[in-house]
Every structure is written in C-alpha cells, then in structure tokens.
Amino acid sequence: MEQEGEVWVYIQHQGKDVVEPSLEVLGKACELAAALKVSVAGILAGEKVDVLAEKVLMYGAQKVYVLQSRHLEAYSPVIYAKALCKLIRSKRPAIFLTAATLQGRDLAPRIASALRVGLTADCTDLKIGSYTDHKTRQEYNNILLQIRPAWGGNIIATIVSPQTRPQMATIREGIMKMPPQVRSSRGEIMHIPPDVQAGDIKTTVLKRILTGRRVNLKAAGIIVAGGAGMGTKDNFDLLRQLAHALGGEVAATRAAVDAGFIDHEYQVGQTGISVRPKLYIACGISGAVQHLAGMQESGKIIAVNTDPDAPIFSVAHYGIIGDAKDVVPKLINTYRHLSH
Amino acid sequence: MAFSIIVLIKQVPDTTAVCTQVMKDDGTLNRSALSAVFNPEDMNALELALELRDRCGATVTALTMGPAHAAEVLREALYMGADRAILLTDRIFAGSDTLATSLVLSQAIRHFGAVDLILCGREAIDGNTAQVGPQVAEKLDMNQITYVDMIEQIDALKCSCWHEVEEGRELVESKLPVLLTVMANANMPRPFSAKRIMRFKNAKAPSELAPGAAMEELARCGLLIEEWSARTIGVDAAQCGLAGSPTRVQKIESVVLAGKNFKKIAPDDDGIRQLLEELIADYTFD
Ligand SMILES: Cc1cc2nc3c(=O)[nH]c(=O)nc-3n(C[C@H](O)[C@H](O)[C@H](O)COP(=O)(O)OP(=O)(O)OC[C@H]3O[C@@H](n4cnc5c(N)ncnc54)[C@H](O)[C@@H]3O)c2cc1C
Ligand SMILES: Nc1ncnc2c1ncn2[C@@H]1O[C@H](COP(=O)(O)O)[C@@H](O)[C@H]1O
Numbered sequence: 241m242e243q244e245g246e247v248w249v250y251i252q253h254q255g256k257d258v259v260e261p262s263l264e265v266l267g268k269a270c271e272l273a274a275a276l277k278v279s280v281a282g283i284l285a286g287e288k289v290d291v292l293a294e295k296v297l298m299y300g301a302q303k304v305y306v307l308q309s310r311h312l313e314a315y316s317p318v319i320y321a322k323a324l325c326k327l328i329r330s331k332r333p334a335i336f337l338t339a340a341t342l343q344g345r346d347l348a349p350r351i352a353s354a355l356r357v358g359l360t361a362d363c364t365d366l367k368i369g370s371y372t373d374h375k376t377r378q379e380y381n382n383i384l385l386q387i388r389p390a391w392g393g394n395i396i397a398t399i400v401s402p403q404t405r406p407q408m409a410t411i412r413e414g415i416m417k418m419p420p421q422v423r424s425s426r427g428e429i430m431h432i433p434p435d436v437q438a439g440d441i442k443t444t445v446l447k448r449i450l451t452g453r454r455v456n457l458k459a460a461g462i463i464v465a466g467g468a469g470m471g472t473k474d475n476f477d478l479l480r481q482l483a484h485a486l487g488g489e490v491a492a493t494r495a496a497v498d499a500g501f502i503d504h505e506y507q508v509g510q511t512g513i514s515v516r517p518k519l520y521i522a523c524g525i526s527g528a529v530q531h532l533a534g535m536q537e538s539g540k541i542i543a544v545n546t547d548p549d550a551p552i553f554s555v556a557h558y559g560i561i562g563d564a565k566d567v568v569p570k571l572i573n574t575y576r577h578l579s580h
Numbered sequence: 581m582a583f584s585i586i587v588l589i590k591q592v593p594d595t596t597a598v599c600t601q602v603m604k605d606d607g608t609l610n611r612s613a614l615s616a617v618f619n620p621e622d623m624n625a626l627e628l629a630l631e632l633r634d635r636c637g638a639t640v641t642a643l644t645m646g647p648a649h650a651a652e653v654l655r656e657a658l659y660m661g662a663d664r665a666i667l668l669t670d671r672i673f674a675g676s677d678t679l680a681t682s683l684v685l686s687q688a689i690r691h692f693g694a695v696d697l698i699l700c701g702r703e704a705i706d707g708n709t710a711q712v713g714p715q716v717a718e719k720l721d722m723n724q725i726t727y728v729d730m731i732e733q734i735d736a737l738k739c740s741c742w743h744e745v746e747e748g749r750e751l752v753e754s755k756l757p758v759l760l761t762v763m764a765n766a767n768m769p770r771p772f773s774a775k776r777i778m779r780f781k782n783a784k785a786p787s788e789l790a791p792g793a794a795m796e797e798l799a800r801c802g803l804l805i806e807e808w809s810a811r812t813i814g815v816d817a818a819q820c821g822l823a824g825s826p827t828r829v830q831k832i833e834s835v836v837l838a839g840k841n842f843k844k845i846a847p848d849d850d851g852i853r854q855l856l857e858e859l860i861a862d863y864t865f866d
Pocket of ligand 1: 466467468469470492493494495496507508509510511512513523524525526527528529530531534544545546547550562563564565595705
C-alpha cells in the first residue's frame with residue numbers, strides 16, 4: 241500500500257545543481273513532516289536529474305521521486321505542470337511546496353488550478369496546527385498554517401486550505417534556514433516515467449541572456465545597507481568602504497535604488513531580496529514595512545538614523561541616533577583601529 | 581490582421597499609501613483606510629496591448645471582476661485608450677480566492693469569444709500572489725509566459741517575448757493564443773487622454789446607476805459599460821466566491837513592530853568604540 245499524506249517539495253535545478261531556495265524549503269518540510277509523522281519527499285523533474293537525487297537525500301528528504309524525460313529538458317510550464325499533476329494524483333501527498341522563485345511561482349498556480357486546490361503565495365512561515373471553520377464549527381487538525389505578509393506588507397495573514405489536498409504553498413526565498421547536509425544518506429529514489437510528449441512543450445526558447453545570480457547578498461554574513469537618508473551617491477560610497485572594511489556586502493532600500501545610488505539587484509525587501517546576515521547595519525533607512533520584510537530576521541541590527549522615531553529602531557538591537565555621514569566614517573576608522 | 585486582446589485589470593486598495601491603521605479593533609481589515617486604485621502592473625499590461633494595437637492593429641478589451649465601483653478602473657482604461665470595457669460583477673463573486681477568481685475570469689473569456697492574447701499584470705499589490713494569470717491560462721488550456729517585459733515579434737500564429745527567468749532573460753516563442761503576465765519595467769503607461777476623459781467620464785456600468793436611471797440614454801451615447809453576471813457567463817454559485825475558494829483566512833494581524841528595546845549608542849567616538857568592542861567580543865565579525 242502506498243503511504244498517503246507525505247510532504248513534498250519540488251526541487252528546482254539549474255546548471256546541473258539544485259537551487260538553494262528549494263533546499264531551504266526542504267528544511268522546513270522536514271519539520272512539518274516530523275510534526276505529522278509522515279515522510280518528506282523531493283520531486284525532481286528534468287532530462288538527466290537522477291544524478292541530483294543523492295544530494296536531495298543528503299539535505300533531509302527520505303524519498304526522491306524522479307520524473308525523467310528528454311521532453312523535460314528545459315523548464316516549460318505546461319509540460320512540467322502536466323507531469324507533476326499526474327504524479328500528485330497518483331501518490332496523493334498532503335502538502336506540496338515549492339520555493340517562491342520565478343519558476344516556482346510560474347508552475348505552482350498552474351498545478352493548483354488543474355487540481356482545483358488552494359495555493360498560498362510567497363509564505364514566510366509554515367506551521368502545523370488546527371483550524372475551526374467559523375460557519376460550520378467543524379474542526380480540522382494537522383492542517384498546514386500558511387503565514388504570509390499581504391497588503392504590501394501591512395498585515396500578516398494565516399491562510400489554510402482545510403478541505404483540499406495537497407495543501408499548496410510557495411515559500412519566500414532566503415527566509416527558511418538551510419538544512420544541514422549529512423554525509424551519507426539513506427532513502428529511496430524512485431523513478432517514475434512521466435507521461436509527457438513532445439507536443440506538451442508549448443514554449444520554445446530562442447535566445448537566452450545569462451546574467452547568473454549577480455550579487456550574492458544571501459550568503460553575506462555582514463550587510464551594510466543604505467537608504468534615501470544617505471543623500472547622495474558619493475555618501476553612499478562611504479557604505480561601500482565600511483562594507484569593505486568589515487568584509488561584508490552593501491545593500492539598499494528601494495528609495496536608494498530609485499535615487500540611483502545603486503542597482504536594483506542590491507535591493508532588500510519585499511520586492512527585492514530577503515536576507516538574514518549575522519549583522520545588518522542600516523544607515524539612513526526609515527524602516528518601511530516593505531524593507532523590514534526582507535531584513536528583520538537578521539542576527540543583529542544596527543540602525544543609524546537622525547530621526548529617533550524612525551520605525552527602523554523598533555527592530556534594531558543597537559540604535560545610533562545621528563548623522564550617517566559622520567557615524568559611518570567613525571565606524572570605519574574605529575574598526576580599522578580595533579582590528580589591528 | 582487585427583489581434584483580439586483582453587487585458588485583465590484589477591482595482592486594488594492603494595497599499596502604498598497606508599496612513600491610518602489598516603486593521604479595525606475587531607480584527608477585520610479597514611478597507612476604507614485605503615483608497616482604491618488601478619493595479620499598477622495592470623496599467624503596464626494595458627499599455628503593452630495599446631502599443632501592439634498602434635503597431636499592428638488590435639481591439640483591446642479591458643475586463644475586471646469586482647464590485648460596482650471597480651468600474652472606475654474600466655473608465656480609466658477607456659481614458660488610456662481601451663476599445664471596450666467589461667465589468668464582471670455579482671454578489672456571489674464576493675470572497676473569491678485566486679482559484680475562484682481565475683475560474684470566473686476564464687469563463688468570462690470563453691463567453692467573450694476568440695482571443696489571441698490575454699495580458700495580465702505580474703501581480704496585484706493587495707495580495708501580491710501573481711497566481712491569477714497562470715491559473716486563468718490553465719483553465720483555458722492555454723500556454724503562459726510570465727514576467728514579460730517586451731513583445732519582440734507577433735504574427736497571426738505565434739509571438740515571441742522577452743521574459744525574466746532565474747538565470748537572466750530569455751526570448752521565448754509560443755503559439756497564439758497565449759497569456760502573458762507583464763512587469764512594471766515593460767513600459768511607461770501613457771497618460772489619460774484629455775479627449776477621452778471628456779468622452780468617457782460619464783460612462784457608467786448598470787450596477788453603478790441609481791434605480792430608474794436613464795440606462796437607454798447612456799447606451800445610446802455609447803456610455804454604458806458592459807456588465808456581466810454569473811448567469812451571463814454561466815458559472816454556478818458553488819464554483820465562485822467563498823464557496824468556490826479552497827483557501828480560508830484563519831487569522832490576520834496588523835504588522836506591529838517588535839518594539840525591542842534597542843541599546844542606544846552615542847554617535848561619538850566613545851560610543852562607537854564600545855559598540856564595536858562588544859561586537860568583536862561576540863564574534864560577530866568572524
Ligand atoms: C509594493 C511595495 C513594495 C516595496 N518594496 C520595497 C522593497 O523591497 N525594499 C524597500 O526597501 N522598499 C520597498 N518599498 C518602498 C518602501 O515603502 C519605502 O518607501 C522605502 O523602503 C523607504 O526607503 P528609505 O528608508 O531609504 O527612505 P525614507 O523612507 O525616505 O527614509 C530615509 C531615512 O533616512 C533618515 N535620514 C535622513 N538623513 C539622514 C542622515 N544624514 N543620517 C542618518 N539618517 C538620515 C531619515 O530620518 C529617514 O528615516 C516598497 C513599497 C511598495 C509600495
Ligand atoms: N478580480 C480581477 N479582475 C481582473 N483581473 C484580475 C483580478 N484579479 C487578478 N487579476 C489579474 O491577475 C493579475 C495577478 O493578480 P494576483 O494573482 O492577485 O497577484 C493582476 O495583475 C490582474 O491582471
């Protein structure tokens with residue numbers, strides 16, 4: 241008999257490796273599966289993906305389902321959704337998660353629509369809990385609680401899909417912790433030939449401009465971020481110097497990006513990157529919810545702002561009420577002095 | 581050839597201009613705290629459609645599902661240049677999640693007839709889900725290209741567009757009909773035309789009119805916005821609104837900032853030295 245009610249994670253891959261956001265989701269899925277006492281499985285789809293299965297097991301999956309076909313060589317939503325829906329219909333997992341990457345957010349809604357199940361976008365946390373329907377008073381236990389900001393980050397909503405299976409969610413990148421990698425893995429790798437044809441590929445790639453993952457802010461242990469309060473591009477350079485001195489990276493708010501101080505790819509927040517470095521130094525940043533959404537999980541936060549009422553201080557561990565143009569050079573000089 | 585293009589537009593609360601509490605004391609959303617606006621990326625989708633019309637000929641229809649006052653974004657679509665505007669409104673649509681919304685929208689598009697392109701915004705700023713586009717495409721058994729910022733080529737059978745993917749940008753080709761979701765950086769939406777404002781400012785959807793208003797008069801002047809109900813498009817109540825929505829909101833909380841007690845550091849050399857010493861002692865820089 242097939243075990244029903246597993247927790248599944250779609251494992252995205254790129255350039256012969258699995259992508260980090262999928263592994264972050266796998267880490268969370270392991271917690272959920274443990275709470276539900278079911279297995280956690282990774283789902284790989286592609287042309288030659290069996291080589292990645294071992295790695296998925298090493299990051300905590302107990303099973304890997306491999307959908308391998310030459311027709312799945314390149315990601316394309318229609319054919320991928322078809323292959324995955326078929327597998328979901330036959331194995332009936334309780335939960336199906338994908339990272340909220342561009343691909344995850346392209347694919348998941350297509351699957352949810354075909355299966356007529358609920359889907360919650362861009363969750364920042366997941367839990368197992370219970371839910372009582374206000375109208376029918378019916379109680380549902382062991383339900384996936386899908387937690388996400390909404391309304392431009394002004395509210396946090398907990399969403400459930402009590403009656404349909406699988407319960408589906410996409411998970412924001414950079415929020416869940418990467419699970420530890422174990423040296424040797426035990427687990428099942430199951431090859432399931434997908435029932436797809438060449439005619440299911442509806443998009444043809446004509447050209448590709450690869451820019452890669454340009455800045456790797458997520459991997460940075462120390463981030464020095466600047467906002468509109470830095471005033472000028474030249475002042476913003478002070479932050480580059482501080483980041484350099486501390487061995488960190490620079491980042492910015494949307495207002496700083498809009499002002500032309502730095503490129504969009506350095507933007508932290510709801511419409512930028514989510515980060516959780518050991519240390520986040522916020523200079524001239526007011527602390528709008530959309531910015532906080534991307535950095536409030538940081539280990540330690542230092543805020544430098546002239547306005548003592550700036551909301552950034554409400555998430556800060558250390559607050560310096562002062563002019564960033566004076567404080568930053570002091571930080572650079574004093575750090576150089578102390579670290580010698 | 582003239583393409584038939586439908587642009588899906590949505591009226592959303594202006595989440596960028598939150599000034600008062602967005603939550604009422606009873607834990608429900610205070611919708612009146614926010615004004616209602618044209619979802620920004622839907623304007624980019626409409627602009628893309630209008631550019632295509634300028635380039636190769638098309639009829640552009642704006643379609644929205646919402647309460648009567650959502651007709652406001654249809655008027656704005658007419659001000660920008662849309663050829664036709666349709667309001668999908670029905671009490672039973674209330675409370676729809678993305679699955680139920682996409683069911684109603686796709687059913688309306690079937691009722692509309694032949695289309696070559698469906699354009700959506702990438703995401704709406706109220707829910708930020710970016711799900712409705714792909715879900716509509718799936719319901720219509722149509723291909724989708726998400727995160728589009730440019731249509732490179734289009735002919736009667738196929739089109740190619742640039743879109744964003746994890747590794748960079750791709751030019752992809754698809755047969756028509758296809759659904760595209762359009763990003764903010766695709767273009768600059770054109771301003772409302774003063775002439776069109778004069779022409780359409782009194783356009784109204786039937787639901788907006790007081791009972792007994794002169795509907796025929798409006799229709800005669802071409803100022804009656806088309807309005808479709810669940811019955812018009814043939815969806816049953818079980819599939820739309822709250823009944824057709826598998827998701828439920830268990831809880832909503834206003835974002836209250838942690839209000840941690842931060843340690844205040846003096847902005848002078850002494851303060852900063854103490855701070856850095858503390859961090860060094862904590863191995864923060866290692
Ligand atoms: C849908 C949506 C998505 C968004 N996504 C993001 C996002 O992903 N990331 C993001 O960052 N923003 C995002 N925003 C924008 C966000 O709402 C804020 O507008 C933005 O974060 C503000 O940036 P800021 O703090 O740099 O600027 P401001 O709010 O202008 O703050 C500048 C601060 O600098 C202080 N200051 C001024 N001079 C000095 C000085 N000399 N020294 C020290 N301090 C000084 C001021 O007191 C002020 O607090 C989004 C908005 C919307 C609506
Ligand atoms: N009620 C609606 N009426 C018309 N179009 C909609 C509606 N809801 C969503 N859309 C379209 O779907 C896109 C994505 O919305 P969302 O999935 O809510 O982020 C929007 O930018 C619109 O183009």
